[in-house]
Amino acid sequence: MIPPIVEDTIVYSSVLVLLSLGLTLTYMTTKVPNFAHATISIVGSYVTLTVLVLSLISLAREALISQADSQSFYRLIKSFSFAPLHYALFMALGFLLGSLIGVAQYKLVLKPLSQRGANVVQLMIATIAVDMFLLSMLNIYADKLLEYVVSKANELSSIAGFKVNLGVQTRDFILYSYDYSKTLGTQRLVIIAPIMAAALLLALSLVLYRTKLGVALRASIENPSLASTLGVNVDKMYTLAWTLSLGLAGLAGSLIPLKYLVNPSTGQLFVLSIFAASILGGLNSLAGAVIGGVLIACFEIPVFNYLSSHLGISSAYRTVIPLLAMALTLLFIPRGVAGLNWKKLFSRVRR
Amino acid sequence: MPVEQAYSFLLSVLFYMGIYTIVVISLNMEAGYMGLPNFGKMMGVAAGAFTTSFFTWRLALYLHNRLTGEPIVYSDYVRENAMIVSRINEWLSASPGISLFLLLVTLIASLAIGAVIGYIASYPAIRLREDYLGITLLAVAEVIRVIGYNYKPIAGGTLGMQVPDLFRWAGQHRFSVSVLIIVAIALIVYLVYQRMLSTPFGRVLRAIRDDEEAVSSLGRDIVAYRKRVISAGTATAALAGALYALYTGSVIATAYDRVTWTFWPWVMMMLGGAGNNVGVLLGVGVFVIARTTIYTYKNMLEAYVPFNVVWLDYLLLSVTIIAILMLRPQGILPEKPIRTVKPLIRQNEST
Numbered sequence: 001m002i003p004p005i006v007e008d009t010i011v012y013s014s015v016l017v018l019l020s021l022g023l024t025l026t027y028m029t030t031k032v033p034n035f036a037h038a039t040i041s042i043v044g045s046y047v048t049l050t051v052l053v054l055s056l057i058s059l060a061r062e063a064l065i066s067q068a069d070s071q072s073f074y075r076l077i078k079s080f081s082f083a084p085l086h087y088a089l090f091m092a093l094g095f096l097l098g099s100l101i102g103v104a105q106y107k108l109v110l111k112p113l114s115q116r117g118a119n120v121v122q123l124m125i126a127t128i129a130v131d132m133f134l135l136s137m138l139n140i141y142a143d144k145l146l147e148y149v150v151s152k153a154n155e156l157s158s159i160a161g162f163k164v165n166l167g168v169q170t171r172d173f174i175l176y177s178y179d180y181s182k183t184l185g186t187q188r189l190v191i192i193a194p195i196m197a198a199a200l201l202l203a204l205s206l207v208l209y210r211t212k213l214g215v216a217l218r219a220s221i222e223n224p225s226l227a228s229t230l231g232v233n234v235d236k237m238y239t240l241a242w243t244l245s246l247g248l249a250g251l252a253g254s255l256i257p258l259k260y261l262v263n264p265s266t267g268q269l270f271v272l273s274i275f276a277a278s279i280l281g282g283l284n285s286l287a288g289a290v291i292g293g294v295l296i297a298c299f300e301i302p303v304f305n306y307l308s309s310h311l312g313i314s315s316a317y318r319t320v321i322p323l324l325a326m327a328l329t330l331l332f333i334p335r336g337v338a339g340l341n342w343k344k345l346f347s348r349v350r351r
Numbered sequence: 352m353p354v355e356q357a358y359s360f361l362l363s364v365l366f367y368m369g370i371y372t373i374v375v376i377s378l379n380m381e382a383g384y385m386g387l388p389n390f391g392k393m394m395g396v397a398a399g400a401f402t403t404s405f406f407t408w409r410l411a412l413y414l415h416n417r418l419t420g421e422p423i424v425y426s427d428y429v430r431e432n433a434m435i436v437s438r439i440n441e442w443l444s445a446s447p448g449i450s451l452f453l454l455l456v457t458l459i460a461s462l463a464i465g466a467v468i469g470y471i472a473s474y475p476a477i478r479l480r481e482d483y484l485g486i487t488l489l490a491v492a493e494v495i496r497v498i499g500y501n502y503k504p505i506a507g508g509t510l511g512m513q514v515p516d517l518f519r520w521a522g523q524h525r526f527s528v529s530v531l532i533i534v535a536i537a538l539i540v541y542l543v544y545q546r547m548l549s550t551p552f553g554r555v556l557r558a559i560r561d562d563e564e565a566v567s568s569l570g571r572d573i574v575a576y577r578k579r580v581i582s583a584g585t586a587t588a589a590l591a592g593a594l595y596a597l598y599t600g601s602v603i604a605t606a607y608d609r610v611t612w613t614f615w616p617w618v619m620m621m622l623g624g625a626g627n628n629v630g631v632l633l634g635v636g637v638f639v640i641a642r643t644t645i646y647t648y649k650n651m652l653e654a655y656v657p658f659n660v661v662w663l664d665y666l667l668l669s670v671t672i673i674a675i676l677m678l679r680p681q682g683i684l685p686e687k688p689i690r691t692v693k694p695l696i697r698q699n700e701s702t
Binding site for chain 1: 382386388390474475476479480481482483485486487489490491493494497498500501609610614617621658659661662663665666668669670672673676677680
């Protein structure tokens with residue numbers, strides 16, 4: 001039996017690694033910190049919620065067609081649990097939607113602006129605008145989805161002859177119970193999240209370091225003008241980087257509501273942890289982003305948990321942890337863990 | 352009745368114009384003149400408001416207990432806040448002199464606290480590139496809000512806190528008088544900034560924005576300028592925060608969010624014209640009138656907008672940012688060369 005704090009750390013670090021990896025990759029291409037990154041991942045969370053709503057409604061309809069009474073109906077609804085197909089569906093859709101938004105953000109906003117000679121500050125404020133736009137869209141979507149759920153529940157009630165309540169919320173929702181597996185004695189996410197993160201990392205590193213495409217992508221990041229002289233379509237490569245990065249974000253986001261409370265503005269605070277992880281990793285190294293993600297997750301969960309239980313610090317101050325990590329990194333190792341000269345460090349320790 | 356409505360609309364517009372002028376004019380120095388991406392502008396406003404909620408009542412209570420024969424006894428300020436403040440208010444309503452003294456002291460304290468917070472907040476990233484600084488300031492601002500929300504003695508936590516009413520002596524003209532004072536202070540701030548930025552100091556800031564290396568080769572210490580500008584800018588925003596808190600009569604941490612106090616000021620600056628103080632006034636005017644109108648006619652708008660009107664604010668914000676950046680990044684009134692005093696020299700140059 002794994003203690004809950006370890007589960008929490010595993011899941012949180014898997015999600016954070018996927019997100020900070022994507023943020024770092026987009027930063028390496030366009031040199032703009034994407035403030036919309038976290039909110040795009042929350043779009044993935046709403047994909048999961050939508051999949052759940054649609055499956056619950058079809059389940060309820062089938063149950064009512066076979067004339068279930070209210071007791072057996074509610075037992076059926078309560079016992080609903082995600083099937084492998086559901087996981088595949090919402091992760092794939094999350095990836096797809098995230099990458100679509102990423103491409104749109106790159107093609108429609110950032111690229112035209114940098115062609116017009118916008119500076120870094122203007123590009124940053126543009127990503128903030130994208131964040132605000134998505135935030136309002138998510139909020140509107142949450143309202144509409146709730147309206148949809150209520151209208152469907154009313155429709156089903158009239159068929160059933162008793163009051164149907166699907167027990168779904170579109171704000172402050174957590175889908176823990178649909179992910180719980182009795183055979184495992186815990187959530188399936190505890191296994192899925194680290195496996196997904198590891199598999200995606202492996203796939204990404206294979207693409208980057210073992211294929212021609214990866215060579216072209218890395219070349220466009222390192223020296224765009226030289227790469228384009230040698231016939232690499234730099235713009236295409238950057239588009240690919242944005243597709244992959246925000247696809248990963250959408251996928252990671254689709255897993256978040258299985259364990260954490262989500263509402264449209266969840267990304268507003270979450271973005272700080274992602275930035276902290278990327279900055280701790282050096283913002284210019286994918287391996288660094290992975291290490292940063294794991295480290296920030298460890299600071300935020302086991303370390304902070306120790307602090308709060310032993311020093312009596314309220315758990316509400318968890319937001320301070322990524323900020324502190326970020327500030328200390330910038331003060332002492334501004335190029336992050338990836339910029340450290342480990343050999344020198346070790347030889348100094350040995351002496 | 353319509354006359355009264357028009358008057359309260361006018362009062363509301365003037366109030367917000369005064370407050371936002373103070374915030375945006377200082378943002379213009381940081382971002383428009385110097386190119387510092389201060390995405391944590393709300394931290395200044397929050398610092399001022401929290402100074403007011405934390406400090407003003409203590410001073411008022413101390414003066415009350417010293418000057419009147421009947422000291423107020425209490426056991427827990429946060430819980431008995433409403434009672435204490437209403438007794439202080441009764442006393443203050445008869446003594447305009449002490450009220451004005453308290454106002455002055457509150458404003459000075461806010462300026463000081465704002466300057467300190469601005470300095471500390473920017474310290475980790477002040478030597479780094481502007482994107483790091485932007486991320487850090489955003490994170491610090493968020494953390495200040497989280498602390499204000501969770502640490503009760505500052506602003507009463509989730510319930511908020513009342514602040515002594517320093518304008519009560521004006522009786523039924525309370526709102527008119529306070530708006531008059533706020534507008535007067537905004538005017539003073541505007542004139543001070545206009546004057547300050549027309550000196551060589553302002554030209555150095557613009558030069559730093561355009562070419563850091565050139566400026567440092569001429570012997571200017573860029574980091575020292577950045578520190579000075581962030582401290583001064585945050586202190587000025589704290590002035591606005593204190594005035595806002597005193598006008599509304601209460602402080603609650605949730606009122607100090609990124610959208611209202613960071614991104615709206617950015618849009619106002621960008622629309623009017625970054626680096627142009629007259630443009631700032633124009634931008635503030637346009638958006639304050641637009642937002643107040645939307646807010647006033649919210650109920651009428653609901654019939655035409657197919658979603659909750661609250662999200663219209665976010666949509667308007669994001670779309671305006673992108674539109675300005677795409678269509679007219681220099682704003683309505685673009686930056687002009689600073690007018691120096693000697694027209695004679697120009698005559699000599701031309702001959």
